Amino acid sequence: MSIQLAESSSQPVKMFTMTTHNISPFFSIRLDKGAPTPIYLQIAEGISALLTNGALPAGYVLPPERALCEHFGISRMTLRQAMSLLDREGLIESRRGMGTVVTHSRLRKQQQELRSFSEEIRERGGRPESRLISLELVAAAPSVRDFFELRDQQKVYEILRLRLKDGEPLALELARIPERLCPGLERFDVAKNSLYQILEESYGLRLENCVEEISAEAPTSKLKNLLALPKNAAVLVVHRKTFAEDGRAVELTRSTYRGDQYSAIVRSVRKKKPILKASTSS
Numbered sequence: 001m002s003i004q005l006a007e008s009s010s011q012p013v014k015m016f017t018m019t020t021h022n023i024s025p026f027f028s029i030r031l032d033k034g035a036p037t038p039i040y041l042q043i044a045e046g047i048s049a050l051l052t053n054g055a056l057p058a059g060y061v062l063p064p065e066r067a068l069c070e071h072f073g074i075s076r077m078t079l080r081q082a083m084s085l086l087d088r089e090g091l092i093e094s095r096r097g098m099g100t101v102v103t104h105s106r107l108r109k110q111q112q113e114l115r116s117f118s119e120e121i122r123e124r125g126g127r128p129e130s131r132l133i134s135l136e137l138v139a140a141a142p143s144v145r146d147f148f149e150l151r152d153q154q155k156v157y158e159i160l161r162l163r164l165k166d167g168e169p170l171a172l173e174l175a176r177i178p179e180r181l182c183p184g185l186e187r188f189d190v191a192k193n194s195l196y197q198i199l200e201e202s203y204g205l206r207l208e209n210c211v212e213e214i215s216a217e218a219p220t221s222k223l224k225n226l227l228a229l230p231k232n233a234a235v236l237v238v239h240r241k242t243f244a245e246d247g248r249a250v251e252l253t254r255s256t257y258r259g260d261q262y263s264a265i266v267r268s269v270r271k272k273k274p275i276l277k278a279s280t281s282s
Helices: 024-028 039-052 065-072 076-088 117-123 142-148 195-203 221-227
Strands: 002-004 092-095 099-102 128-139 155-165 168-178 207-217 235-244 249-258 265-267
Touching (some): 076 207, 142 249, 168 221
Parallel strands (some): 002 265
Antiparallel strands (some): 092 099, 207 235
């Protein structure tokens, strides 16, 4: 995994908070649902204009999804399509514990290619392998149901796999996918075949982007045994939210990697500033 930023600013950013009901900056955005331009594109262009003219300065925390959806009278899927466009333009970013924040004007982020585990390991020159521990169709937990926008009776597939590189355990992965997107998924061999390939080729789900949160944790005794961890080794936990090109949430995954064999690389470049020469007195 490689997370890379093309540019970064070292200047402190003043954070602005916004309550759920403070949506006045968005009143200027007028949507025409009868126009040929898709609604999500109209919203993205409207918010982009607010960012450009300074109505939403850098560090501004956008309202929650629910507040914006209610204001515009749209679904979360439509809003996420708009936000995905703004994120790819480097105009906003999601920050853990804060929400969606306006970045510095036109900060460009270098896109990392969205790869499956097998594709990533092969890219690193290794031999990928998977061992299926369980595949179950279960009722979704409240947070999972909310993320996928499921009704109470709708279920999700939970796929638990041990991922290996060159025959050695590297990660324990728990993936959750809504049944409504891929009914009958259990008929596929997800141990021998790429899950992403199955979703794209058998269900027509064109995966486009993901958001990942990375943290270090101390492993449990069960995890130590599964991953064959050496003594005192930590694990790297990656939470991934994967979306299709139409904005639908497709996958919610927790992958726990061996910290002694896996790393996440973050590359930042300091923004260049003009060098001012000190004045001299005669």
